[in-house]
Amino acid sequence: MCVNCIRNEVDITEGIPKQVTLHFCRNCERYLQPPQIWVKAELESRELLALCLKKLKGLGKVRLVDAGFIWTEPHSRRVRVKLTIQKEVFANTILQQIFEVEYVVSYQQCEECTRLAAQNTWKAIVQVRQKVEHKRTFLYLEQLILKHNAYKDTTNIKEVRDGIDFYYGQRGHAVKMLEFLSAVVPIKYKTSEQLISTDIHSGSSNYKFTYSVELSPVCKDDIVCLPRKLAHSLGNITQLVIVTRVGNSLHVLDPNSLQTADxxxxxYWRVPFTSLASMKNMIEYYVLDVEPLGPVRGKNVLADVHVARMSDFGRNDTAFIARSHLGGLLNPGDSVMGYDLSRSNFNDDNFNALNQNELTDxxxxxxxxxxxxKKTKQRSWKLQQLGKEEEEMLPRKQDQARIENDLELFMRDLEEDPEMRSTINIFKNQVVQENKDISMDDEEEDFEEEDFPEVSLEEMLDEMNLQDGEPDEEFVDEDVMM
Known part of the structure; x- marks a missing residue:
């Protein structure tokens, strides 16, 4: 038989379907690769062509020579592929044939998108809480999460009155968040699980996991009274110390001797302790005189500082002499924030056990x-925020005022602490910079406090969508200040 007659008599495409269905999820734009794998593939890409060829039954009985797409309208829900195959039909006779296969795109929701679309179908939740009166810790933790892209696997983020809840579709993603939190703050957590369903035939069960995380209630600039045994184990440091930094460990400083400890x-969680007083208990003092004493450790300079309460200044002659680590920063006429122990009453067993006659005022x-x-001009920089969902009960007016006050205090901490700013991302406020017009009066006022550590332009980043960036593969274990 001639070639034409053989081609008319024999069809080597027999057994290969000419129309196949492709399942496509419109939410995540992935195709189903049987049995349960969803893959990402663009139109007319090599990945989509490989997926189409795998869907063809009987293709293994012939030899595939060539395959390629035939252009179709992107919204037609049709994918056409031209195939060239060969097969031996008679002895030493190989027949080659070209044919088309049409793939019909059928919409089907993947399991992950189905869980997200349904309500209360999260697999794991991380509940972060801290027993303090302010939100400064969570504001800073939010910036760390944004910088390291630690929120990328969350299905929802909900802000509650005492903290933040992170919802996840997989338990492994929640465990990864726990690892990140333990790398930046002292935490302890408890795990609980709830049985949702059980398949008696396969013996498999479906659980929901809850991780209750408690942050250390000790924050930056707090004063604490260490337990006696703990103070002895830390190089016999004084029990009454200042918390200078909070990271994966607590950094404390003795202002009388400049001795530090981590x-x-x-x-900490083996011998927990709380703060005697926090930032909201500090009052403002006026510096009358500074007497340096000599010892210098890093940026800390020991000095005797003569101060008077700002509320008493000009009314009486009450003054105090405080030994401080701020000798290198303070000058007569400056203002300084501190704790007034002479008017304080602390309900703490460790503090009450101290010799009260040896304590400073x-x-x-x-x-x-x-x-x-006093200047009311708008800042030339800003911070990005997580897309959080608020709790159902709206905050009252006093709560809203407290939140705004905590945000302002946090912004001041960033302005006054360059080391703290270096651990987060700060973005330019384009609206303020475009309308910036400094008058001569403002320039003269800037000279009043020349040592103010203002945010420089080099520290600011151009605003961008953090979703577009590549996520960090590993979290950096670094000290943070709260």
Missing amino acids: ISSNV VILVRKAYPNRR
């Missing part, structure tokens, strides 16, 4: 910039 997360913590704060 308290790891495991040590004032503990100075940080320099203040009151003249700078």
Whole structure:
């Protein structure tokens, strides 16, 4: 028989379907690769062509020579592929044939999108809580999560009154968030699980996992009274110390001797303690005189500082002498924030066990910039925020005012602490910079506090969509300040 007659008599495409169905999820734009794998593939891509060839039954009985797409309208829900195959039909006779296969795109929702579309179908939740009166810790933790893209696997983020809830579709993603939190703050957590359903035939069960995370209630600039045994184990440091930094460990400082110590997360939760006073208990003092004493450790300079309460200044002659680590920053006429122990009453067993006659009346913590704060101009930088969902009960007016005040205090912390700014991303406020018009009066006012550590232009980033960036593969274990 001639070639034409053989081609008329024999059809080597027999057994290969000419129309096949492709299942496509419109939400995540992935195709189903049987049995349960969903793959990402663009139109007319090599990945889509490989998926189409795998869907053809009987293709293994012939030899595939060539395959390619035939252009179709993208919205037609049709994918056409031209195939060239060969097969031996008679002895030493190989027949080649070209034919087309049409793939019909059928919409089908994948399991992940189905769980997201349904209500209360999360697999794991991480509930982060902290027992403090302010939100500064969570504001800073939010910036760390944004910088390291630790929120990428969340299905929902909900802000509640005492913290934040992170919802996940897989348990492994929640465990990864726990690892990130333990790398940046001292935490402890408890795990609980709830049985949702059980398949008696396969013996498999479906659970929901809840991770209750508690952050350390100790924050930056707090004063704490360490337990006696813990203070002895830390190089015999004084029990009454200032918390200078909070990361995966607590960094404390004795303002009388400049001695420092690090308290790891495991040590803290083995011998927990709370703060005697926090930032909201600090009052403003006026610096009368500074007497340097000589010892210098890093940026800390030991000095005797003569101060008076700003509320008493000009009314009486009450003054205090406080030994402080701020000798290198303070000058006569400056303002400084500190704790007034002479008027404080602490309900703490460790503090009550101290010799009260040996305690100082004032503990100075940080320099203040009151003249700078009088300026009402808008900041030239801003921070990005997570897309959080608020709890059902709307906050009251006083709660909203407290949240705004905590945000302002956090922004001031960033302005006054360059080391803290270096751990997060700060973005340019384009609206303010475009309309920036500094008058001569503002320039003269800037000279009043020349040492104010203002955010420089080099520290600001151009605003971008963090969703477009590549996620960090590994979280950086670094110290953070809260």
